[in-house]
Amino acid sequence: MAKTAPPADYAVAAQQLVQGFGTRPLAALMQIGESTLYNKANPNDLGAQLTGPEIIQITLLARDTQVIEAMCRAVHGAFYTLPTFTGIADEHLLEMFARMSRGESELQTAIVEAFADRKITRAEFERIERFGTDLHGIVAEIVARIGAMVSE
Numbered sequence: 001m002a003k004t005a006p007p008a009d010y011a012v013a014a015q016q017l018v019q020g021f022g023t024r025p026l027a028a029l030m031q032i033g034e035s036t037l038y039n040k041a042n043p044n045d046l047g048a049q050l051t052g053p054e055i056i057q058i059t060l061l062a063r064d065t066q067v068i069e070a071m072c073r074a075v076h077g078a079f080y081t082l083p084t085f086t087g088i089a090d091e092h093l094l095e096m097f098a099r100m101s102r103g104e105s106e107l108q109t110a111i112v113e114a115f116a117d118r119k120i121t122r123a124e125f126e127r128i129e130r131f132g133t134d135l136h137g138i139v140a141e142i143v144a145r146i147g148a149m150v151s152e
Contacts (some may be wrong), residue, residue, distance in 0.1 A: 011043035103135035120136035
């Protein structure tokens with residue numbers, strides 16, 4: 001089953017995350033009232049919205065990044081989950097470079113195929129977008145890995 005993209009509107013994404021996890025258990029973990037969380041996650045209640053720290057808290061507790069992803073999309077950005085590099089050998093960088101090369105190739109192929117008939121369909125664009133996002137993630141992973149190697 002394909003994963004559906006979180007809503008572009010972060011307030012709707014927050015409501016879906018809270019309801020999907022369960023308002024009562026999530027409120028208990030956050031140590032706030034259930035009705036308070038319900039109101040803060042209600043996209044129609046402009047008087048009570050989740051704060052930045054609360055968004056981070058529900059993201060970590062629910063292990064669900066859909067709210068942050070929706071916020072990134074709202075500002076035409078992207079969210080990437082970076083792996084933990086503890087215990088990974090430096091040789092892993094070579095594998096990352098190979099993945100980056102494959103990613104570039106897949107993106108280029110998708111673009112060439114989409115332009116072949118001079119019409120870009122929604123499916124073709126989504127394929128280009130997926131390969132482009134994946135490539136950005138690989139580059140971010142490489143930069144983070146090299147950053148973890150810095151010694152002061």
